[in-house]
Amino acid sequence: MPAMRWNGWGDPDRATRLPDSVVGLLRELLGVRPDPVPSVPLAEVAPPPPAPAVRALTEIVGPGGVLTDDETRIRHTRGKSTPDLLRLRAGDASAAPDAVVLPAGHEEVLAVLDRCSRERVAVVPFGGGTSVVGGLTAAGDGFAGVVALDLRRLDRITALDAVARTATLQAGLRAPRAEALLAEHGFTLGHYPQSYEWATIGGFAATRSSGQASAGYGRFDEMVAALTVATPRGTLTLGRAPKSAAGPDLRELVLGSEGAFGVITDVTARIRPLPETRRYEGWRFPTFAEGTAAVRALAQDGPLPTVLRLSDETETMIGLARPGEIGAASGDGCLAVCGYEGRREDVAARRAGTHAVLTACGGEPLGDAPGESWAAGRFSAPYLRDALLDAGAFAETLETAAFWSAVPRLADAVRLTLSRELPSSLVMCHISHVYRDGASLYFTVVTAQGDDPVGRWRRAKAAVSDAIIGAGGTITHHHGVGTDHRDRLADEIGPLGVEILRAVKDRLDPAGVLNPGVLIPPAAG
Amino acid sequence: MPAMRWNGWGDPDRATRLPDSVVGLLRELLGVRPDPVPSVPLAEVAPPPPAPAVRALTEIVGPGGVLTDDETRIRHTRGKSTPDLLRLRAGDASAAPDAVVLPAGHEEVLAVLDRCSRERVAVVPFGGGTSVVGGLTAAGDGFAGVVALDLRRLDRITALDAVARTATLQAGLRAPRAEALLAEHGFTLGHYPQSYEWATIGGFAATRSSGQASAGYGRFDEMVAALTVATPRGTLTLGRAPKSAAGPDLRELVLGSEGAFGVITDVTARIRPLPETRRYEGWRFPTFAEGTAAVRALAQDGPLPTVLRLSDETETMIGLARPGEIGAASGDGCLAVCGYEGRREDVAARRAGTHAVLTACGGEPLGDAPGESWAAGRFSAPYLRDALLDAGAFAETLETAAFWSAVPRLADAVRLTLSRELPSSLVMCHISHVYRDGASLYFTVVTAQGDDPVGRWRRAKAAVSDAIIGAGGTITHHHGVGTDHRDRLADEIGPLGVEILRAVKDRLDPAGVLNPGVLIPPAAG
Known part of the structure; x- marks a missing residue:
């Protein structure tokens, strides 16, 4: 695979343009200006000169293991949030690592x-570099330098236990390569987040990633049976059994630690037999409330499809559930996508059971076409975002989760806040991860870039974070904390919870060199 | 319910005696002496005088909230491990709390x-006082006194959310009362550990309890959506959503913390509709290996019964799976008990699917009788232990878990070690908790008390712990760490893992007053 676009998403050869009709709509509806600012070319971007302190690391990793050329440093600058991309497109590589x-x-x-x-x-x-919450934007002030520790050389499967159905995957393995290696043995992880094509095993674990097939395969944190972590104080090896009562589960302290406690170097993951068959299909519900009741019924009483998504009215109308067909009218109501993967008889049974529940809840079957269309475009949304940026629009996403009883007011609170903070914007929402006790809500916003889009988004995001906390949601369901949500962590786990994280960090990383400023808010004073 | 036997298990009115035939067998086979030492009567047990420091707590909880009478203190002395009971039966209440x-x-x-x-x-x-790993035996040296903080007054359900299917249960609620209160609303937890009749919600959470129906309802830690913890540094409130990516999952740091970090005061648990129907039945497998392959097939590819247990050949022969019928011949091979709870059609489907898998794996159906017999006696084993102690025998249990590929050698290693360390003993084993990637192993040992049974057991237990660690098992799957496993915790999570726990404890409990000596091994030097 070629290198990721330095100032956008994914394979440069798959970059796309919006149809003129969509560009026209953006201008008409959202006030997008007709003269979008193009990106600065890579050759004109100049990161500051690298700090000399980083050169000594060649003694450990060899001369070929410390890269200080501009392009490599730029390609390891920030992550893939829209503000990250806008800064890079403007030629701002001030956050580049020194090496x-x-x-x-x-x-x-x-x-x-x-x-x-x-x-x-x-x-x-640094794994796939796909953070959308500033997880790669360490605060370098007060340090002799900043290095991006790229784990790409840790890219093997070091053990596969077909009896226990576990595989030990090195942290730098990218998801498609991990799946290809597992498939040679007849297994799969089944972890397909939007970042799938680029993200790594270590990144999935460090950020508590959740994939599009989480209803069937679980979240990535639920796949982790064991892990190895390198810390400044030595090695942590966790996970002697599937479950244990030997004190707190420290695996769960490493999962989501976002590089602040140590570097995950391998993960022993729970794997599954490759599915014999896959089938995706669409359903329509008259309203988001009725669709929500239907997916809740499946989550609570079963059966659960492998993929279960519900778009709200706006997202359905825009057709964002099928980015390949953006702009094509998708009809009224709310589109649900249900996918089934597994053994043939299991898929047949779950599909029949799901049909019964969805029909009883007022759903109308739309056949395979909408499901296949969703599956074909399941990793395409970030390419669409680049096209929107090229056209002068601003597109960004945010997500949360809550217990079922709080889901409706949480959805309303976020929609209202976004519409208030960003007038002339499109706000779309979907449910894509369900649990017995609650669900995630994923929002996409499209508006005009206008002046200072990064500053406008920062203010809107702050207001939405207040709304999420106020409505009882979590500040992030699967994007992670990074720097963007760091100062809301005390709202999530309380000041004492933050102190616990600080205590752990102080013990494992006494010099505080690991991803400083990410995850853990600095102590007051 | 009357108070628990002070020197044994459960309701004094349900105390039982062994049939003479069994007593004869114990003498013949295990060398149990015919002149067992009876327990000292309660009235003759004298704990040391209470430290005066504890009286000041009446300012907080009122005069009726600080009990210092001998009987109350004795009833809060130690837990319910066999060594605990033998010490109490010998009149040793030196470990009594001051209040x-x-x-x-x-x-x-x-x-x-x-x-x-x-x-x-x-x-x-102090919840139900049912610890079997020394979880209530704090090291009082260097303190002005030791109090047992009995949470029995925190015994209400404070919230029930029928939409999200969660209920907030106070920590001191006993399981049967919690079930009765939930049943009024049509819900159940489905958590039925052996300690069910006495144990509390807070204890389940603090020790990562796992119940007999874990295949269907999950472990208790999996039921916890949120919790409130009182610490010397203030309150921790954790769990804003079913799942989150807002950093490490601190719920998982409180679960299993065994009172060393704080006192869990309530748990918001995931609840389920009361099952429409329950059905339990027996199956026979020629060998433990074949039975293990069968339960693994169910755990990995489904369907999963609600209860799934497999006794080894010895346990099957002795009939320990049905304590009410101990001594009645149970036939050859290995008994499996499968239970199904839920909606009628779901039970029928899972039962049919299970039958197909078990038959394909060489199982022979035994009908409902063995299942019903198991269900009738599911909480009786601790009563049987008291009867064995009365007869001069020593009976104790231990448990572990491992990934499936390690399960056979782990079972062999424990059996061999117990048989070597305790010649003339009966060693029985069962699998009672299964996961996709592994299973628990639960061992029961019966031998003669002989001289110094506590010392002999301590040495045997140390050797078994070595064997468990050596064979790749966890030091405890659901009993917890307490003081008994504390010094093996570094084998489980490494010295750096232990340091993490110390860092958290130092931050939350700077004076170190919470359950000192439990869970966390003291720092060297």
């Missing part, structure tokens, strides 16, 4: 962390 | 912890 370091294995990661702790060099663990 | 404190709510718990931190009084959170 990109490529350790070859766990021991080299340990040695790098030890050296960086002694030299006060900040370390940003 | 039993009865807070009326969360705020009083906070105030007690604050006061005890300032006065250096150790606090042992």
Whole structure:
């Protein structure tokens, strides 16, 4: 696969343009200006000169393991949020790391962390670089330098246990490669987040990623049976059994730690037999409330499809559930996509059971076409975002989750706040992860870039975060904390919860070099 | 319900005696002596005089909230492991708390912890008092006193959300009462550990309890959506959504913390509709290996019964799976018990699917009788243990879990070690909790008390713990750490893992008054 677009998403050859009709609508409806500012070319972007402190790391990883050329540094600058992209498109590479370091294995990661702790060099663990919450934007102030610790050389499956159905995957393995290697043995992870084509195993674990097939395969954190973590204080090896009563489950402390406690170097994941068959289909519900009741019925009483999504009226109308057909009218009501993967008889049974529930809840079957269309475009939305940026629009997403009883007011609160903060915007919502006790809500906003889009979004996002906390939602269901949600973490887990995270960080990373400023809000004073 | 037997298990009126034939077998086979030492009577047990420091707590909980009479203190001495009972039967109440404190709510718990931190009084959170791993045996040395913080006054359901299917249960609620209150609204937890009749919601959470119906309802930790914890540093409120990516899941740090970080005062649990129907039945497998393959097939590819247990050949022969019929011959091979609870059509479908899998794996159906017999006696084993102690035998249990590929060698290693360390003993094993990637193993040992049974057991247990660690198992699957497994915790999570727990404890409980000596091994030096 070629390198990711430095100032956008994905394979440059798959970059797309909006149809003129859509561009016209954007101008008419959202006030998008007809003269979008194009991106600065890569050759004109100049990160600041690298700090000399990083060169000593060649003693650990060899001269080829420390890259300080501009292009490599720019490609490891920030993540893939819309503000990240807008800054890069404007030529701002001030957040570039001083070097990109490529350790070859766990021991080299340990040695790098030890050296960086002694030299006060900040370390940003880097997998696929797909963070959309500022998870790669460490605060380098007060450090002798900042390195991106790119785990791409840790890209193997080191063990596969077909009896226990577990596989030990190195952290730098990208998801498609992991699936290809597992498929050779007849297994799959079944983890398909939007970032699937680029993201890594270590990143999935560090950020509590959740994939489009979470109803069937679970969240990534639920797939983790064991993990190995390199910290400045040594190695953590966690997970001796599927479940244990030997105290708190420290796996759950590493999951979601976003590189602030250590660097996950491998994950032993629960794997499943490759599905014999896959089938995706569409259903229509008259309203989001009726659709929500239907997916809740499936989540609580079963059967559960493998993929279960419900778009609200606006998202259905726009057709965002099928990015390949954006702009094509999709009809009234709310589109639900149900996917079934597994053994043939199991798929047949779950599909029949699901049909009965959805029909009883007022759903109308739309056949396979909408499901296949969704599946074909399931990883395409970020390409669409680039096209929107090229056309002068601003598109961004945010997400939350709540217990079922809070879901309707949470959805309303976020929609209202976004519409108020960003007049002349399109706000779309879907449910894409369900649990017995609640569900996620995923919002997409499209508006005009206008002046200072980053500042406008920051203000809107702050207001939405207040609304989410006020309506009883979590500040993030699967994007993670990064720097964007860091200052809301106390709303989520309380000041004492934040103190717990600080205590753990102080113990594992006493020099504070690991992803500084990410996840854990700085102590007051 | 009357008070639990002070020196044994459960309702004194349900105490039982072994049939003479069984007593004869114990003498013949295991060398149990014919002159068992009876228990000292309660009136002759004298705990040391209570430390005066504890009286000041009446300022917080009122005079009726601080109990210092001998009987109450004795009833809060140690837990219910066999060594605990043998010490109490011998009249040893040296580990009695100085007082039993009865807070009326969360705020009083906070105030007690604050006061005890300032006065250096150790606090042992006390629910049902059913720990079998020394979880109630705090190290009082260096403290001005030790109080048992009995949560019995926190015994209400404070919220029930029928839409999200969650209920907020106070920590001191006993399981049967919780079930009765939930049943009024048509719901159940479905958590039925052996300790069910006495144990509390808070204890389930603090120790990561797992019940007999875990295949269907999950472990208790999986039922916890949110919790409130009183710590010496204030209140922790965790769980804003079913799942979140807002950093590490701190719920999982409180679950299993065994009172060392704080006192859980309520749990918001995931609840389920009361099952329409329940059905239990027996199956026979020629060998434990074949039975293990069968339960693994169900765990990995489904369908899963609600209850799934497999006794090994010895346990099947002895009939321990049905304590009410101990001594009645149960035939050859290995008995499996499968239970199905839920809606009628769901039970029928899962039962049919299970039958197909078990038959394909070489199982022979035994009909409902063995299942009903198991269900009738499901909480009786601890009564049987008392009868064995009365007869001069020693009976104790231990448990572990591992990934499936390690299960056979783990079972062999434990059996071999127990047989070597305790010659002339009966060693029985069953699988009672299954996961996609592994299973628990539960062992029961019966031998003669002989001289120094506590010392002999301590040595045997140490050897078994070595064997468990060596064979890749977890040191405990659902009994917890307490003091008994504390010094093996570094084998489980590594010295750095132990340091993490110390860091959290230091932050939340700076005076170190919470359950000192439990869970976390003391720092060297």
